Amino acid sequence: xxxxxxxxxxxxxxxxxxxxxxxxxxxxxxxxxxxxxxxxxxxxxxxxxxxxxxxxxxxxxxxxxxxxxxxxxxxxxxxxxxxxxxxxxxxxxxxxxxxxxxxxxxxxxxxxxxxxxxxxxxxxxxxxxxxxxxxxxxxxxxxxxxxxxxxxxxxxxxxxxxxxxxxxxxxxxxxxxxxxxxxxxxxxxxxxxxxxxxxxxxxxxxxxxxxxxxxxxxxxxxxxxxxxxxxxxxxxxxxxxxxxxxxxxxxxxxxxxxxxxxxxxxxxxxxxxxxxxxxxxxxxxxxxxxxxxxxxxxxxxxxxxxxxxxxxxxxxxxxxxxxxx
Amino acid sequence: xxxxxxxxxxxxxxxxxxxxxxxxxxxxxxxxxxxxxxxxxxxxxxxxxxxxxxxxxxxxxxxxxxxxxxxxxxxxxxxxxxxxxxxxxxxxxxxxxxxxxxxxxxxxxxxxxxxxxxxxxxxxxxxxxxxxxxxxxxxxxxxxxxxxxxxxxxxxxxxxxxxxxxxxxxxxxxxx
Numbered sequence: 001x002x003x004x005x006x007x008x009x010x011x012x013x014x015x016x017x018x019x020x021x022x023x024x025x026x027x028x029x030x031x032x033x034x035x036x037x038x039x040x041x042x043x044x045x046x047x048x049x050x051x052x053x054x055x056x057x058x059x060x061x062x063x064x065x066x067x068x069x070x071x072x073x074x075x076x077x078x079x080x081x082x083x084x085x086x087x088x089x090x091x092x093x094x095x096x097x098x099x100x101x102x103x104x105x106x107x108x109x110x111x112x113x114x115x116x117x118x119x120x121x122x123x124x125x126x127x128x129x130x131x132x133x134x135x136x137x138x139x140x141x142x143x144x145x146x147x148x149x150x151x152x153x154x155x156x157x158x159x160x161x162x163x164x165x166x167x168x169x170x171x172x173x174x175x176x177x178x179x180x181x182x183x184x185x186x187x188x189x190x191x192x193x194x195x196x197x198x199x200x201x202x203x204x205x206x207x208x209x210x211x212x213x214x215x216x217x218x219x220x221x222x223x224x225x226x227x228x229x230x231x232x233x234x235x236x237x238x239x240x241x242x243x244x245x246x247x248x249x250x251x252x253x254x255x256x257x258x259x260x261x262x263x264x265x266x267x268x269x270x271x272x273x274x275x276x277x278x279x280x281x282x283x284x285x286x287x288x289x290x291x292x293x294x295x296x297x298x299x300x301x302x303x304x305x306x307x308x309x310x311x312x313x314x315x316x317x318x319x320x321x322x323x324x325x
Numbered sequence: 326x327x328x329x330x331x332x333x334x335x336x337x338x339x340x341x342x343x344x345x346x347x348x349x350x351x352x353x354x355x356x357x358x359x360x361x362x363x364x365x366x367x368x369x370x371x372x373x374x375x376x377x378x379x380x381x382x383x384x385x386x387x388x389x390x391x392x393x394x395x396x397x398x399x400x401x402x403x404x405x406x407x408x409x410x411x412x413x414x415x416x417x418x419x420x421x422x423x424x425x426x427x428x429x430x431x432x433x434x435x436x437x438x439x440x441x442x443x444x445x446x447x448x449x450x451x452x453x454x455x456x457x458x459x460x461x462x463x464x465x466x467x468x469x470x471x472x473x474x475x476x477x478x479x480x481x482x483x484x485x486x487x488x489x490x491x492x493x494x495x496x497x498x499x500x501x
Binding site: 005006009010012013014016017018020021044047048051052054055056057058059061062063064065066067068069070071072073 | 403404406407408409410411412413414415417418432433435436437438439440441442443444454455457458459460461463464479482483484486487489490491493494
């Protein structure tokens with residue numbers, strides 16, 4: 001009566017496992033006798049010991065070996081069951097993600113605006129009344145002109161406005177934070193999340209915070225800038241109107257003693273990729289510089305040259321900026 | 326001696342001329358790289374060449390060739406995944422002396438064989454098996470780790486060895 005190969009394998013395995021825990025002389029001797037009884041016994045043992053030996057050979061690097069074996073094995077059946085759901089979720093995510101990213105980057109207001117620019121795009125346009133506007137990167141405006149007034153609604157980003165004279169119809173730039181009534185002027189309006197900033201290049205405007213048009217506003221004249229929110233107009237500071245004029249002509253960013261995090265946020269708007277930074281870590285650094293907006297790589301390099309920063313770019317689409325350790 | 330039956334060389338030659346072009350085209354489309362596709366075509370025919378039995382028993386050359394090529398493809402992908410994980414693991418260990426390319430090749434070869442053999446083994450026996458021989462834990466330690474009795478661990482280990490023995494017997498090309 002001869003044992004089947006499965007029986008032999010099972011016996012061989014039992015011997016090896018028993019010996020791997022305790023190996024008294026008696027057990028060893030019994031095991032030797034069993035091996036000698038049939039050449040197939042010894043063969044099975046040899047094969048199993050070969051595999052065990054291979055595994056034991058990796059004991060010095062067990063962690064990488066575990067990882068490698070895991071990578072080499074297809075997931076077990078239980079995980080297969082979860083796959084359709086995971087697959088569906090993934091598909092859903094893959095379908096929704098572009099939309100989500102687009103809405104993050106370009107909110108609905110922006111997508112529906114009358115005039116808009118995308119990242120790293122500048123656009124100049126003459127409106128019906130001969131007013132000349134230039135949109136900075138990632139900006140959007142709605143034009144609402146009628147017989148009584150000319151309203152430019154800045155939805156996002158930054159514009160340079162060169163207002164054409166029209167005594168009958170006042171020219172007003174509105175943002176969610178308030179309004180700027182032009183009195184024949186050239187100025188820049190920047191829309192930020194929490195506030196709107198105004199820089200006067202020529203002549204003067206009247207600024208009203210909030211959405212209602214108050215009779216008495218704040219007068220801002222050439223060479224001055226001001227930041228306003230819905231609940232009030234901040235104090236007036238001075239700017240260099242000439243260099244700001246040049247900046248718009250040459251697509252530069254002129255900053256005077258501004259927090260680095262604000263500057264990076266502006267550069268980020270001009271960049272197709274993402275600039276990652278922690279505002280809290282960088283708030284202490286202040287920047288006074290003229291930076292090229294059409295070449296943000298160069299702008300980042302200029303910042304890194306003058307400040308203790310590390311600028312690491314992983315792909316053209318992802319740059320990480322943090323303070324030098 | 327003339328014979329109506331074609332010789333092995335003639336069979337292979339026919340098989341090669343009849344099927345080389347489409348197999349290459351198929352693999353090229355799958356892999357997107359003509360060089361890798363050409364290599365794999367070669368490997369597929371080499372595999373057939375290594376066994377006269379296969380050569381004489383092929384009834385559906387196309388089906389056989391695609392199956393073989395797919396097997397090789399999976400093995401290749403498996404090997405690549407293993408190599409990446411192993412090297413990443415070694416780097417994470419921060420070993421001072423980097424292994425030579427030959428050492429890596431041998432290690433990856435062995436790991437690919439082990440992972441192929443362990444394929445299909447249930448989670449618990451496999452975990453017990455690796456803890457015993459890769460991590461060198463005792464039966465009692467494994468029992469504590471998995472929260473089962475020592476007797477159960479011994480059962481798992483026997484089960485694992487029997488499974489591996491069967492897997493090794495099934496695929497002699499892996500065992501060699």
